[in-house]
Amino acid sequence: MRVICPHCHKKALITSTNELTGTVKDLYCICTNAKECGASFVFTLAYKHDLNPPQRTTLQIAATLINHLQPEQRKRLQVDLFG
Known part of the structure; x- marks a missing residue:
């Protein structure tokens, strides 16, 4: 699964996860574009x-x-x- 930074649209790395339920997780991410962005953020991954x-x-x-x-x-x- 690829996560894209919502700010600069470059690749991001998932640094950790937090399982909220059996089908929902928070993905803690950091942008790989450290020079121009470097944002850290949380994505929510859920079964639909x-x-x-x-x-x-x-x-x-x-x-x-x-x-x-x-x-x-x-x-x-x-x-x-x-x-």
């Missing part, structure tokens, strides 16, 4: 959402849906999928 759920979750969703089908609907699904 899935683009594609993990396979296990997908299988759980499918199993739940299948379990809520009527017996005739399950048979029809089985025929449609496996002939």
